[in-house]
Amino acid sequence: MEIKAIRGFNDILPDEIGKWQFVEETVREVFEGFGFDEIRIPILEKTELFIRGIGEATDIVEKEMYTFTDKGGSSLTLRPEATASMARAYLEHKLFTFDPVAKLYCIGPMFRYERPQKGRYRQFYQIDAEVFGVANPVVDAEVILMLIHFLRQVGLEKLELQINSLGCRECRPRYREELRAFLSKKSFQLCEDCQRRLQANPLRIFDCKVQSCQETIVDAPKVSDFICKECDHHFNRVKEHLSMAGLEYVLNPKMVRGLDYYTRTAFEVVSYDLGAQNAVTGGGRYDNLFQEIGGRDIPGIGFAIGMERLISLLPKNKGLKRPLDLFIAVQGKDGKQDAFRIAHQLHLERIRAEFDYEEKSLKSQMRRADKLNARYVLILGEEELKKGRAILRNMANQSQEEIPLQELVQILGRKILRD
RNA sequence: GUGAGUGUAGCUCAGUCGGAUAGAGCACUGGGUUGUGGCCCCAGUGGUCGAGGGUUCGAGUCCCUUCACUCACCCCA
Numbered sequence: 001m002e003i004k005a006i007r008g009f010n011d012i013l014p015d016e017i018g019k020w021q022f023v024e025e026t027v028r029e030v031f032e033g034f035g036f037d038e039i040r041i042p043i044l045e046k047t048e049l050f051i052r053g054i055g056e057a058t059d060i061v062e063k064e065m066y067t068f069t070d071k072g073g074s075s076l077t078l079r080p081e082a083t084a085s086m087a088r089a090y091l092e093h094k095l096f097t098f099d100p101v102a103k104l105y106c107i108g109p110m111f112r113y114e115r116p117q118k119g120r121y122r123q124f125y126q127i128d129a130e131v132f133g134v135a136n137p138v139v140d141a142e143v144i145l146m147l148i149h150f151l152r153q154v155g156l157e158k159l160e161l162q163i164n165s166l167g168c169r170e171c172r173p174r175y176r177e178e179l180r181a182f183l184s185k186k187s188f189q190l191c192e193d194c195q196r197r198l199q200a201n202p203l204r205i206f207d208c209k210v211q212s213c214q215e216t217i218v219d220a221p222k223v224s225d226f227i228c229k230e231c232d233h234h235f236n237r238v239k240e241h242l243s244m245a246g247l248e249y250v251l252n253p254k255m256v257r258g259l260d261y262y263t264r265t266a267f268e269v270v271s272y273d274l275g276a277q278n279a280v281t282g283g284g285r286y287d288n289l290f291q292e293i294g295g296r297d298i299p300g301i302g303f304a305i306g307m308e309r310l311i312s313l314l315p316k317n318k319g320l321k322r323p324l325d326l327f328i329a330v331q332g333k334d335g336k337q338d339a340f341r342i343a344h345q346l347h348l349e350r351i352r353a354e355f356d357y358e359e360k361s362l363k364s365q366m367r368r369a370d371k372l373n374a375r376y377v378l379i380l381g382e383e384e385l386k387k388g389r390a391i392l393r394n395m396a397n398q399s400q401e402e403i404p405l406q407e408l409v410q411i412l413g414r415k416i417l418r419d
Numbered sequence: 420g421u422g423a424g425u426g427u428a429g430c431u432c433a434g435u436c437g438g439a440u441a442g443a444g445c446a447c448u449g450g451g452u453u454g455u456g457g458c459c460c461c462a463g464u465g466g467u468c469g470a471g472g473g474u475u476c477g478a479g480u481c482c483c484u485u486c487a488c489u490c491a492c493c494c495c496a
Contacts, residue, residue, distance in 0.1 A: 007487080007488090058494095059495080064495095112496095114493090116489090117492095118489080120494085257495090259495090276490080393455075393456090
């Protein structure tokens with residue numbers, strides 16, 4: 001039986017890798033321009049980190065983690081997200097002693113055991129950015145501005161930024177209880193799922209697609225009526241700064257985040273071209289996370305972009321496969337040695353050159369050059385070789401010229417640079 | 420975890436009411452006078468019909484089981 005990749009784990013093949021490289025390059029340019037530094041963190045962590053960081057009652061921790069016991073008996077987990085690890089690294093290496101403010105980003109695979117569907121895989125890549133050590137709402141706006149700028153840089157246009165405030169550990173529980181009390185009285189109107197949500201996380205009922213549930217919550221209490229003065233002030237300043245920068249947003253009071261650590265500012269960017277999994281990116285503030293994982297009280301804010309979702313939205317002209325610069329076609333057996341020698345010489349000059357390893361007819365070599373989208377073909381003919389010359393053919397306009405082999409590198413370098 | 424749909428060549432798909440050696444297009448390989456790509460023409464390679472079992476004289480086709488993929492629920496990036 002042929003061995004296949006495991007469910008929800010995908011290969012990224014050469015013809016799509018250009019898009020990935022393009023996105024990664026843009027991340028580095030944009031994020032570093034905003035003062036962020038890259039950090040690389042392990043793929044495995046102690047299970048405890050995620051249980052405490054993400055929250056015991058969340059779906060991720062309850063049923064989606066790849067957890068196993070290693071040979072030493074420790075419970076380890078493939079990271080389902082990056083924020084907890086980044087916070088751990090910041091605490092562990094006491095990065096705050098150099099500067100309390102840390103702006104960090106990270107790109108890599110995450111793992112969640114979910115049923116795969118469009119835009120949702122068991123191994124998926126995230127681009128993560130976090131700011132640790134700043135409680136000021138100005139940084140919330142700055143992070144969101146960087147995110148939107150980045151999305152525009154990669155070529156996404158039709159996007160909607162949604163923001164909300166989730167309140168803090170003082171006011172959110174109060175609101176949650178109020179909402180639960182309100183809905184309990186009408187629980188008979190709620191669907192089966194929402195009956196369950198009523199106990200687990202009543203805020204989620206806002207997301208329900210069942211008509212009767214939507215009708216029931218129309219006049220339910222809103223977060224905005226319950227958030228405390230400090231949270232309200234914080235949120236207003238975030239909105240002010242976004243407006244100041246000319247950024248449009250949609251207030252979505254129904255937006256809830258699935259990880260326990262989020263507080264206050266929450267945001268999402270959705271695209272209606274994505275199907276059911278329509279969030280390209282999501283994030284928010286998490287002022288309780290550090291304490292949950294046993295550190296000092298440090299505020300944080302950040303976001304995660306889903307790479308696969310982002311890439312599926314990329315315009316067609318981004319990250320195209322790099323064409324072959326030159327194909328070396330040979331005629332006769334003697335030419336093969338020369339092809340090998342010339343190709344190596346060009347490789348050292350970073351010119352993408354290819355030749356045929358088998359002895360094929362010239363016609364077949366030309367066909368291959370065409371298929372590989374070669375811009376030029378160098379034809380090593382027996383007669384020209386005797387004079388130390390070869391034919392250089394431009395595949396696009398079919399013109400060809402005889403050139404001295406010694407000048408090949410310079411001639412090619414000039415031509416390739418020109419277009 | 421739940422539901423629906425789909426599994427036939429590398430890809431996209433035909434295949435009638437169950438009938439004999441399983442098809443097409445694209446792709447791939449070679450060729451279409453001795454040294455030149457794309458178009459066209461010719462030929463060739465390639466399939467345990469997802470897997471296992473059953474019904475039948477006979478199964479790609481019908482039944483059961485199972486696996487995989489896709490989409491949706493759920494959840495999230």
